[in-house]
Amino acid sequence: MDLIIRCEGFEQKFGGLRYEVRRSWVVNGDRYETARVWEYDHLGLQTAAWQDPGRGGWYFEWTGERVSKPCRDLIHTDGSVGTDIDGGSPYLPIAPSLPNLIESHALTDTVATWKPWPMSSLATSAIELLDGLVEVPEASWGSSRWRLSDTVAVMDYDSWDHKNPRRRTLVWSREEAGHRQVQAVLDGRHQDQSDAVTPGGTTS
Numbered sequence: 364m365d366l367i368i369r370c371e372g373f374e375q376k377f378g379g380l381r382y383e384v385r386r387s388w389v390v391n392g393d394r395y396e397t398a399r400v401w402e403y404d405h406l407g408l409q410t411a412a413w414q415d416p417g418r419g420g421w422y423f424e425w426t427g428e429r430v431s432k433p434c435r436d437l438i439h440t441d442g443s444v445g446t447d448i449d450g451g452s453p454y455l456p457i458a459p460s461l462p463n464l465i466e467s468h469a470l471t472d473t474v475a476t477w478k479p480w481p482m483s484s485l486a487t488s489a490i491e492l493l494d495g496l497v498e499v500p501e502a503s504w505g506s507s508r509w510r511l512s513d514t515v516a517v518m519d520y521d522s523w524d525h526k527n528p529r530r531r532t533l534v535w536s537r538e539e540a541g542h543r544q545v546q547a548v549l550d551g552r553h554q555d556q557s558d559a560v561t562p563g564g565t566t567s
Contacts, residue, residue, distance in 0.1 A: 365420060365421065365440045366412055366420075366421040366423065366440055368440075369421075369423070369438065369439075369440045369442075370405065370410060370412075370423060373403075373405065373425070373438060373461075374405070376461075377403040377461060378403060378404060379403065379404070380401075380402075380403035381400065381401070381402055381403070382400070382401055382468070382472075383398050383399065383400050383401075383472070384398070384399055384400075384401060384468045384471055384472050385397070385398045385471070385472045385475035385476075386398075386399075386471055386472075386475055387474070387475045387476075387477070387479045387535070388479050388482065388533060389479045389480060389481045389482070390481070390482065391481075392481070394479060396475065399428055399429060399430050400428075400429040401427060401428050401429065401468065402426040402427070402429055403425065403426065403461075404425060404426045405423065405424065405425045405426070406424075410423050410424060410425075411423065411424045411435075412424070413454075415439065415453075415454050417453055417454070418439065418441065418454065419441075420439060420440035420441055421439070421440045422437045422438060422439040422440065422445065422454050423437065423438055424436065424437055425437070425438055433448075433449045433450050434446045434447055434448050434449060434450055435447050435450060437454060438461070439454060439456065442459070442460050443456040443457075443458065443459050443460065444456070444457055444458040444459075444460065444461055444463075444464050445457050445458075446523075448523060455523065457506070457507075457523075458504060458507070459504045462501070463501065463502065463503075463504055466499070466501045466502035467502040467503075467507065467509065469502070470499065470502050470509050470511075470516065470518075471518075473516075474516045474535040474537075476537075477516065477535035477536060477537040477541075478535060478536050478537065478541075478542060479533070479534070479535050480533075480534040480535070480536070480545055480549075482531065482532070482533060489548050489549070489551070490517055490532060490534065490548070492548050492551070493512070493515055493517070493544060493545070493548055494512070494544070495512035495513070495515070496510040496511065496512050496515065496517060497510060497511060497512065498510050499511055506520060506521040507519070507520040507521070508520070512541075513540075513541075514536055514537050514538050514540045514541025514544065515534070515535070515536050515537075515541045515544060515545060516534070516535045516536075517532065517533070517534050518532070518533045519531070519532050519533075520533075
């Protein structure tokens with residue numbers, strides 16, 4: 364019954380919703396951009412569903428991101444959104460609810476036109492020096508967090524790799540004020556690293 368209620372609730376609230384999410388990032392100095400459509404549909408009585416022995420309840424498949432991929436987009440009867448990574452693994456939650464996921468997508472699309480910074484250029488300790496960042500609770504949760512100012516956006520998220528778990532950080536800026544703010548923190552980090560090394564090659 365919980366599964367039926369969740370499926371019907373999904374159809375009533377989100378069925379037919381369509382939007383495009385643009386993304387931008389930098390790797391090895393090259394900027395990359397994508398634009399992918401998300402579709403909020405399931406297959407009615409033919410929708411695949413599975414019991415979840417780990418969390419309890421059920422989860423079912425929905426269309427989700429329109430892209431070729433090995434994993435499924437899933438919704439759990441506890442309200443969370445998840446995936447199974449390779450089409451056969453246990454349920455892995457990625458967002459606590461569909462509204463949270465949608466809000467995160469909205470921010471991802473908004474900052475896609477901003478300047479993305481290299482993923483490894485700013486350490487967590489350096490990012491904490493950025494002034495004016497405020498967490499966006501409706502788009503954030505334990506494994507993913509958005510922080511914004513008028514000219515800088517920061518997203519921290521956990522990787523899905525259980526064998527090599529790590530926290531990743533993406534940074535974007537807009538307008539000269541934002542670019543200068545991020546560059547100043549980056550320059551300060553590089554200077555700190557330089558000051559920590561003595562001419563003899565040892566750290567002070």
